[in-house]
Amino acid sequence: MKIFDHHIHMTSRTTDDYQAMADAGIVAVIEPAFWMGQPRTHVGSYEDYFLSLVGWERFRAKQFGIHHFCTIALNPKEANNPDIAEGVMELLPIYLEKESCVGVGEIGLDDQTEKETDYFEAQIQLAIDYELPVLIHTPHRDKMTGTQRIIDMVNAIGIEPGRVLIDHNNEETLPLTLDSGCWAGHSVYPHTKMDEGRMASLVKQYGTERITINSAADWGVSDPLKVPKTVQVMREAGIADSDIETVVWHNPVFFFGQSGRLDLGEHGERPRVDQSELWEGNSVLRGQAPVVEPAE
Numbered sequence: 628m629k630i631f632d633h634h635i636h637m638t639s640r641t642t643d644d645y646q647a648m649a650d651a652g653i654v655a656v657i658e659p660a661f662w663m664g665q666p667r668t669h670v671g672s673y674e675d676y677f678l679s680l681v682g683w684e685r686f687r688a689k690q691f692g693i694h695h696f697c698t699i700a701l702n703p704k705e706a707n708n709p710d711i712a713e714g715v716m717e718l719l720p721i722y723l724e725k726e727s728c729v730g731v732g733e734i735g736l737d738d739q740t741e742k743e744t745d746y747f748e749a750q751i752q753l754a755i756d757y758e759l760p761v762l763i764h765t766p767h768r769d770k771m772t773g774t775q776r777i778i779d780m781v782n783a784i785g786i787e788p789g790r791v792l793i794d795h796n797n798e799e800t801l802p803l804t805l806d807s808g809c810w811a812g813h814s815v816y817p818h819t820k821m822d823e824g825r826m827a828s829l830v831k832q833y834g835t836e837r838i839t840i841n842s843a844a845d846w847g848v849s850d851p852l853k854v855p856k857t858v859q860v861m862r863e864a865g866i867a868d869s870d871i872e873t874v875v876w877h878n879p880v881f882f883f884g885q886s887g888r889l890d891l892g893e894h895g896e897r898p899r900v901d902q903s904e905l906w907e908g909n910s911v912l913r914g915q916a917p918v919v920e921p922a923e
């Protein structure tokens with residue numbers, strides 16, 4: 628079964644992770660632009676980050692047979708930093724045009740401040756202007772209120788809900804999100820947010836329509852294999868393989884395919900590995916023999 632982890636911060640992960648993900652059936656990933664764990668001190672570090680998302684990280688994924696796409700945005704935490712927020716907004720039009728950028732994100736609310744809502748609305752407008760789908764982060768604290776506010780803003784701005792994916796849902800927020808007409812993402816985490824068994828129960832209860840699963844793995848306590856692990860638990864719970872595949876492959880392919888840029892080859896096969904390739908003169912190898920798969 629093919630798996631698409633549509634929310635994972637691979638910049639924070641190792642090549643061992645890429646190898647294990649490929650072995651577990653992950654064929655494609657999306658890396659949303661986000662917070663680096665400490666505040667960026669100037670716009671330039673943001674720009675280099677965007678460049679790595681469309682450049683080096685995409686190359687690194689392909690070296691292990693995984694398609695890499697990204698979504699680009701000012702993240703909600705740094706929307707509160709006036710020293711860089713405006714500068715990042717000026718960069719966005721350049722990076723929203725990149726061929727591997729398949730959406731605006733992750734935007735959303737964190738502390739639910741006025742600045743966050745201002746930049747949220749401005750970036751929804753960018754998504755409309757650039758005809759891109761949107762990936763929305765919901766807050767960890769006061770999640771119900773935050774999710775409702777997000778849905779209210781989405782409705783007020785008038786973006787088509789079918790082009791909006793609200794992420795990090797739980798049992799409480801899922802009915803709200805589905806009722807809004809938006810897509811509902813779930814981040815399966817060790818200990819928090821959502822786990823494999825709870826996710827299987829949600830799919831049994833609500834079905835597969837507009838429902839997706841991701842790992843949201845990053846530099847914190849998280850697990851890049853959570854989507855394949857959830858596939859296993861859903862199987863054990865008696866969910867049909869065709870339904871599982873809808874949730875972990877066809878749904879994210881359809882949703883982000885709305886960008887017109889989700890190039891997965893003719894049949895969604897994984898990219899051919901050629902570790903003799905270089906990126907701007909640099910290799911992922913450290914003297915190992917390159918793996919080179921034969922061309923078809």
Ligand SMILES: [Zn+2]
Nearest residue numbers: 659661733843
């Ligand atoms: Zn994230």
